[in-house]
Amino acid sequence: MGGFALGDAVRVRATRARGVVAYVGGLSGKDGIFYGVELQRGAPGGRNDGSCEGTRYFRCAPGQGVFVRETNLEGLGAARSHQRHELYEFADEMAGSKAAESKMLVSHEESKGASRSQGPAVGAGGAFRTCATDTNGWKRGPVRPEGVAMDVSDRPLLCAAISPDGQECVVGGTDHGLKIFSLVKGKMIRNLYSKTAGHAEWVTDVSYCPDGTILSAGMDAKLCLWRGPRCDDVLGHRGSISRALVTTTGTHALSCGYDKTLRIWTLRSQTEASCVRAHKAPILDMTLSKAGLVLTGARDGTATIWDLQGRAPAAIFQEDSHSGHVTSLHTWDNASFATGDQAGFVRLLDPRSRGNNESSHSMACLHAGGAVNAIRTSFESDILISAGADKRVVASDLRKLDRPLWVAEGQHTDFIYSLHVAGDLVLSGSGNGTLLFHEVRSGKLLYGLGANQAAIRTIDSHGNRLLVAGDDGNAIAYEFNSHSFEG
Numbered sequence: 001m002g003g004f005a006l007g008d009a010v011r012v013r014a015t016r017a018r019g020v021v022a023y024v025g026g027l028s029g030k031d032g033i034f035y036g037v038e039l040q041r042g043a044p045g046g047r048n049d050g051s052c053e054g055t056r057y058f059r060c061a062p063g064q065g066v067f068v069r070e071t072n073l074e075g076l077g078a079a080r081s082h083q084r085h086e087l088y089e090f091a092d093e094m095a096g097s098k099a100a101e102s103k104m105l106v107s108h109e110e111s112k113g114a115s116r117s118q119g120p121a122v123g124a125g126g127a128f129r130t131c132a133t134d135t136n137g138w139k140r141g142p143v144r145p146e147g148v149a150m151d152v153s154d155r156p157l158l159c160a161a162i163s164p165d166g167q168e169c170v171v172g173g174t175d176h177g178l179k180i181f182s183l184v185k186g187k188m189i190r191n192l193y194s195k196t197a198g199h200a201e202w203v204t205d206v207s208y209c210p211d212g213t214i215l216s217a218g219m220d221a222k223l224c225l226w227r228g229p230r231c232d233d234v235l236g237h238r239g240s241i242s243r244a245l246v247t248t249t250g251t252h253a254l255s256c257g258y259d260k261t262l263r264i265w266t267l268r269s270q271t272e273a274s275c276v277r278a279h280k281a282p283i284l285d286m287t288l289s290k291a292g293l294v295l296t297g298a299r300d301g302t303a304t305i306w307d308l309q310g311r312a313p314a315a316i317f318q319e320d321s322h323s324g325h326v327t328s329l330h331t332w333d334n335a336s337f338a339t340g341d342q343a344g345f346v347r348l349l350d351p352r353s354r355g356n357n358e359s360s361h362s363m364a365c366l367h368a369g370g371a372v373n374a375i376r377t378s379f380e381s382d383i384l385i386s387a388g389a390d391k392r393v394v395a396s397d398l399r400k401l402d403r404p405l406w407v408a409e410g411q412h413t414d415f416i417y418s419l420h421v422a423g424d425l426v427l428s429g430s431g432n433g434t435l436l437f438h439e440v441r442s443g444k445l446l447y448g449l450g451a452n453q454a455a456i457r458t459i460d461s462h463g464n465r466l467l468v469a470g471d472d473g474n475a476i477a478y479e480f481n482s483h484s485f486e487g
Contacts, residue, residue, distance in 0.1 A: 004035060009076040012037060012068060015045035018076065019066075022050065022058035022271065025238065027067060029053065034067045056235050059270055135423035137464070137481035138437070139446055147451070147476040148186040152179055156471040158457055159206045161214075166462040170214055171475050172203030178216055178226075183465055183477045190229065192216075197231035198224060205243055209250040209267070217241035223255060225270060234270045236263055243286050256296055258282040262306065262313060276313050278304060284325060291334035293351065297326030303339045305351050317351040328386075330375040338384060340372025346386050348401060364402035366394045374419035376426065378440045385426050385440065387416035393428050393436075395443060406443030411436060420459035422466075429456025435468060451476055 004010060008021045023036030038060040039046045050058040050065045058065070150171070157173035168189060172178040177193035192198060192214070201219035208214055214226040223234035223244060239258035246253050252273070253265045262278040265271070281300035288294050294306040294313070301322035306313045324342030331337050337349040344367035366372070370389025377384050377398070383405065387393045393408040393416065414431035421427075421440065429435050433452030438445055454471035461467070469475035 004070065004073060004075065010035075010037060010073045011076055012039075012045055012066065013072050013074055014068075015043070017043035017045045017066075019043065021073075022060065022065070023067075023236070024275075025057070025236070027052050027057070028055050033070065035070060035073055037066050037068065037073070039064050039066060056233050058235075058272075135425055138422060138425055139439075140481070141447055142449070142466070142478035142480055144479065145449065147449075147478045148183065150181045150186045150188075150475040150477070151473075152181070152469070152475050153177070153473040155473055156454070156457070157469040157473060157475065158202065158204055159216075160458045160460060160467055160469045160475060161207045162460050162462040162465070162467055163208050164210060164212060166465060169460075169467050169475065169477070170206055170208070170216075171469055172199075172206045172216055173473070174202045176201060176203065176218075178203055178206060178214070181475065183467065186477065192226055192229065192231070194229075197229070201240070204241060207244065207246050209246050210248060211250055213250075215244055215246050215253055215267070217244040217255060217257075221257070221259070223253070223265070225267060232270050234265055234267075236265075236272045236275065237261065239282070242282070242284050245286070245288055254286065254288060254294065256283040256286045260298075262286065262294065262296055264308070264313070274312055276306075278306070278313075278315075284327070285329045287329045287331045287337070289331040289333075289335055289337070293331075293335050293337075295329050295331060295337045295339070295349070297322075297329050297339060299325050301326060301341065303329070303337075303347075303349065305337065305349065317349065319347060319349055322347070325371075327371045327388075328373055328375045330377065332377040332381045336381075338375045338377075338386075340367075340375055340386060340388070342371045344368045344370060344372055344388060344390065346372055346375065346384070346396075346401065348384075348398070362401060364396070366396065366401075366404065367392060370415070373415065373417050374428075376419045376421045378421060378426075379423060383440060385419060385421065387419050387428050389415045391416060391430070393419075393426065393438060393443075395426075395440065405441075408436070408438055408443055408445065411445055415455075417455050417457060417470075418459050420461065422461055427459055427466075429459055429468065429470070431455040433470065433472065435459075449478070 004021050017039050019037040019039040022038045027034050036058045046063040048065045049062045050060045152171050153175045155174040160171040162169050170180050176199050180190040199218035203218050205217040216224045219240040221237040225232045241257040244255040256262045260279050264274040266273050279298035281298040283296050283298050286296045292309045297303045302320045305317040307316050322341035328340035339347045344365050346366050348362040367388035367390045372388045375386045384396050391412045395405045412430045416430050418429040424440050426438050426440050435449045435451040451468040452470040456470040458469050464480045466478040
């Protein structure tokens with residue numbers, strides 16, 4: 001873009017005012033690249049609070065922000081500005097997580113299920129939670145087979161998440177809105193949409209922060225941080241956002257999208273801590289490991305692993321042999337990843353083995369009939385489960401990927417869009433609304449539920465409750481006679 005980066009200390013030539021670069025990019029209705037500068041307190045020439053013509057690009061005190069061209073700036077050398085400091089805080093947090101192996105976990109990952117090739121991102125809520133292995137109550141079916149129905153919208157739903165206390169859920173979709181419901185009674189608690197707050201396009205992703213605030217992403221290139229009915233816009237993307245992840249500490253978020261960038265955000269200040277142009281094509285999905293590694297997958301078939309523990313994200317491994325789009329991603333352990341593509345291939349990637357090319361050759365065509373729409377691993381992380389457009393669920397030993405342990409074939413009659421592992425069970429949702437429950441190790445089909453009238457796009461669980469939502473605009477919650485279980 002130019003000679004200055006986020007966090008650089010600069011001086012505005014026209015006024016000699018000093019400040020810090022807080023935004024780099026375009027402005028609505030204007031050509032070329034602009035630099036948003038947060039000026040020092042009391043410096044002359046401040047014109048705004050980080051907004052321009054009603055659109056916010058960064059945040060600062062009123063009268064302390066200004067947008068200028070690169071030619072009107074001069075550098076003052078490296079500075080540990082607030083932007084740099086926020087990135088350092090994030091890097092330190094990531095490095096700390098590697099030592100603790102649990103400090104920096106994603107607050108939603110495991111229940112993501114839909115294929116990115118089929119539409120925007122789906123699902124939310126609860127990865128890397130502690131799973132109990134006793135799910136006998138789940139094997140007998142829900143307490144009420146009809147569940148607790150929630151009439152959310154007359155349009156398809158794309159994403160949902162269960163609150164940290166397990167009592168509520170938030171659901172979003174193609175009507176641009178978000179709604180909070182009680183999982184117990186199925187009644188709406190709050191509508192997160194108004195003429196002045198929320199998204200102007202489809203809501204593609206949503207998750208809860210540990211403190212109960214909500215982060216949503218949309219095709220309007222905007223992240224929204226919700227505190228009750230109040231919405232703070234988090235701006236920077238220049239295209240549809242495919243995926244947004246919140247750390248379990250609640251201090252940072254990551255997002256990626258059709259502007260081909262991977263961005264790190266400090267939620268406390270709603271500012272961008274780092275941005276990298278991660279791919280040459282739109283990014284369709286990403287996943288974050290416990291060790292602070294991010295895997296991104298793009299429309300051109302490339303998948304890249306990024307190390308976030310340095311002072312800026314660094315690409316450490318790339319796989320570019322996928323056929324068509326990268327359609328699904330998954331991570332387990334500290335640094336193990338899996339990808340799926342449009343041709344039905346599943347690949348295992350491990351940057352620790354990149355020196356001998358082992359990771360780039362661990363692959364198998366498990367779904368020859370179509371795209372791999374979802375990948376999960378068992379609670380013990382020894383079995384990989386995948387599903388896709390061939391209507392099959394396949395379980396494979398991670399050490400022998402090309403030799404499936406079992407294949408569920410002929411049970412689903414439509415494309416499978418979502419998977420969820422619940423203890424020793426795997427749940428799969430298809431295009432006709434059928435939700436099937438299989439035992440992970442034996443592949444035995446236990447039962448099925450009619451959870452939707454159309455495609456099931458997202459599955460999430462918390463405690464003894466299960467949440468399912470999809471294309472018919474409805475969500476449904478099931479309760480099971482099981483305790484201390486989280487999926």
